[in-house]
Amino acid sequence: GTLLLLCCIRCGSIAVQGRMDASHFITPVDVPVCSLECSEAFAALSAQEKLYAHHLSRASWAGSQIVLVQTSPESESIFRLFLILFSKSSVTDLRQAAAQQGVSEGEFTWLLQYGAQFFANMGNYLGFGDTKFIPRLSVDKFEAVVRASNNADALALFGKVREAMYSLSEQEKQLGLPPKGITTYY
Numbered sequence: 724g725t726l727l728l729l730c731c732i733r734c735g736s737i738a739v740q741g742r743m744d745a746s747h748f749i750t751p752v753d754v755p756v757c758s759l760e761c762s763e764a765f766a767a768l769s770a771q772e773k774l775y776a777h778h779l780s781r782a783s784w785a786g787s788q789i790v791l792v793q794t795s796p797e798s799e800s801i802f803r804l805f806l807i808l809f810s811k812s813s814v815t816d817l818r819q820a821a822a823q824q825g826v827s828e829g830e831f832t833w834l835l836q837y838g839a840q841f842f843a844n845m846g847n848y849l850g851f852g853d854t855k856f857i858p859r860l861s862v863d864k865f866e867a868v869v870r871a872s873n874n875a876d877a878l879a880l881f882g883k884v885r886e887a888m889y890s891l892s893e894q895e896k897q898l899g900l901p902p903k904g905i906t907t908y909y
Contacts, residue, residue, distance in 0.1 A: 747854075748854065748856055749856070749857055750858060751840075752833070752836060754840050787845060794844075794845065794846030794907070795847055795855075795905060795907060796887065797883075797888060798845075800883050800884045801841060801880075802841070803880055804884065805841065807872070807876055807880065811872065811877075814835070817871065817872060818831050820872065820873075823871065824867040824870060826864050826867050826868055830861075833860040834858065836859065837856075837858040847888065853899070853904075854896065858888065862885055865885070869881040
């Protein structure tokens with residue numbers, strides 16, 4: 724038989740007989756993280772403008788959960804997992820605890836890159852392109868980080884999302900209507 728090879732222009736991966744190479748879906752290592760300096764601009768606002776900005780920010784944060792629920796069935800739980808992991812201890816403390824569990828510096832950085840991409844897209848699908856992305860570190864190393872947090876809630880959430888977070892079934896690779904995609908809009 725003839726082997727059909729297709730090149731994905733966006734990432735250079737190769738699809739064999741219509742199946743995309745899994746590396747196309749792994750979080751890239753060059754996820755940019757930028758600090759937004761706004762203290763000077765905020766200080767220049769009037770008291771009423773500061774109050775307006777505060778309430779707008781709170782409303783945006785509250786509404787963000789709707790986006791998560793509409794992105795994928797697992798996005799809200801992944802979001803809560805990251806909030807627990809990084810609000811109960813500092814990144815430095817979690818990194819050190821994970822290292823004691825056999826997680827390398829590079830693997831922990833991959834977790835941070837996945838988290839950065841997740842928050843930037845408000846879910847585990849790209850905002851532009853609607854393609855799923857999965858963590859670069861193995862499921863076992865991700866679990867080791869969660870275990871290192873010593874948080875039962877984080878461990879329970881990870882148990883709930885671990886399969887879906889890493890799944891690349893044909894239906895889950897892309898947002899869209901079944902059977903070719905996944906959606907929680909309808």
